[in-house]
Amino acid sequence: MVLMNLTLILFYVLAVAAVGTAAGLLLSRNTVYAALFLVLNFATVAIFYLLLGAPFIALVQVTVYAGAIMVLFLFVIMLLGAEKLPLSKVLPWQGPLAIGLAAVLLVEAGFLLFQRLNSTSILAAPGADLNTTAALQTLGKALFSLYLLPFEVTSILLLVAMVGAIVLTKQVKGEQA
Amino acid sequence: MIGNLGGIPLSGFLTVSAILFTMGALGVLIRRNAIIIFMSVELMLNAANLAFVAFARSYNVLSGQLFVFFVMTVSAAEVAVGLALIVAIFRSKHSIDVDQMSSLKG
Numbered sequence: 254m255v256l257m258n259l260t261l262i263l264f265y266v267l268a269v270a271a272v273g274t275a276a277g278l279l280l281s282r283n284t285v286y287a288a289l290f291l292v293l294n295f296a297t298v299a300i301f302y303l304l305l306g307a308p309f310i311a312l313v314q315v316t317v318y319a320g321a322i323m324v325l326f327l328f329v330i331m332l333l334g335a336e337k338l339p340l341s342k343v344l345p346w347q348g349p350l351a352i353g354l355a356a357v358l359l360v361e362a363g364f365l366l367f368q369r370l371n372s373t374s375i376l377a378a379p380g381a382d383l384n385t386t387a388a389l390q391t392l393g394k395a396l397f398s399l400y401l402l403p404f405e406v407t408s409i410l411l412l413v414a415m416v417g418a419i420v421l422t423k424q425v426k427g428e429q430a
Numbered sequence: 431m432i433g434n435l436g437g438i439p440l441s442g443f444l445t446v447s448a449i450l451f452t453m454g455a456l457g458v459l460i461r462r463n464a465i466i467i468f469m470s471v472e473l474m475l476n477a478a479n480l481a482f483v484a485f486a487r488s489y490n491v492l493s494g495q496l497f498v499f500f501v502m503t504v505s506a507a508e509v510a511v512g513l514a515l516i517v518a519i520f521r522s523k524h525s526i527d528v529d530q531m532s533s534l535k536g
Contacts, residue, residue, distance in 0.1 A: 264438045268446045275453040275473060284465055291469050294450075298476055301446070304438065305487045307495050310479075317502055322472070322509050329513045330465055333520050344529075351459035355452050362448040367441065392492060400496055407503045414507035421514035 264304065271297045283337055284330050288323060295319040309392055443484035450477035464516050464526040468509070475505050 274297065277290035295318045302311035396404060450473060457470030479498045486494025520526055 261438060264442060268442070271446055272449055272453070275450055278466070278469060278473065279453060279457045279461070284463060287466050287469060291472065294473065295476065298480055301443065301480060302483055305443070305483050307483050307487070307498075310483060310495050310498050313499065313502060314479075317506060318472075318476070322506060325509060325513060326465065326469065329517060333517065333526065348460050351456060354459065355456040358455060359448060359452040362452065363445070366444050366448060392495060395492055396496055396499070400500075403500060407500060410507050411503065414510045418510045418514040421511070421518050 260304070267297050267300055267304075271301070285327065288326050288330060291326075292319050292323050295323070309389055440484055440488045444481060447477045447481040447484065450474075450480070462527050462529050464519070464528050467528065468512055468516070472505065472509070475501060 271294055274290045274294040278287045278294065281287045281290060295314060299311045299314040299319070302308075302314060454470045454472075454474030454477060457473065458467050461467055461470065479501055482494045482498045482501070486492065486498075516526055519531065523530060
């Protein structure tokens with residue numbers, strides 16, 4: 254019973270951390286701080302994945318998202334030197350309207366979730382059977398048999414993205430930036 | 431004992447996911463810095479991933495986790511191209527304020 258409460262307390266602490274870091278992302282004026290808040294958010298979501306018994310996804314989250322993608326973001330922020338933007342209110346009614354629309358979206362999403370959901374369904378904490386290499390093997394086998402075609406298409410997508418990024422940032426000869 | 435550490439309701443994860451998605455949408459709407467808008471899109475993708483994994487755990491299927499894997503790959507590709515676009519726009523306009531990208535306005 255005590256252990257169950259500990260898991261729940263961990264969940265609530267992580268939930269508060271996730272929402273707090275998302276709020277920090279929205280509110281911080283400095284882009285570098287916003288990026289670091291997003292890294293924290295990704296880390297808390299990675300712990301959520303661990304709670305849900307998905308250790309592979311949790312590690313991919315940390316290495317790909319918090320590692321590679323956020324480093325790319327920080328690199329571009331510091332390359333452009335665009336940490337701060339001057340305040341200019343072009344559309345003064347934009348903020349309140351956006352907050353109202355977001356509240357509508359949240360109410361809608363919550364209503365749909367709790368209408369369809371059997372809200373009493375309790376997820377058991379991940380057992381020993383979920384955190385073994387056997388589960389990882391099942392995941393890998395599914396990836397390379399049932400999902401082989403999407404996997405290959407993804408590799409082509411990554412190649413196209415790489416070529417596209419190079420083409421977009423390449424300096425044309427003779428043109429001074 | 432290890433298999434019975436207690437549990438968290440599925441609705442808890444889905445609520446966190448919905449809140450994070452809404453905050454991402456709010457960030458896209460209220461911020462004018464292109465990079466922060468982009469990071470808010472990442473936040474929304476992340477919220478969807480959380481819902482995917484929660485449902486995969488709830489229904490005991492593996493496909494949800496594999497979908498998350500694919501979503502992460504696609505978002506990595508998206509970030510690479512999007513940041514290249516932001517760099518290209520910054521070169522021509524010397525700003526990443528989306529309010530100033532109004533060259534097509536009549």
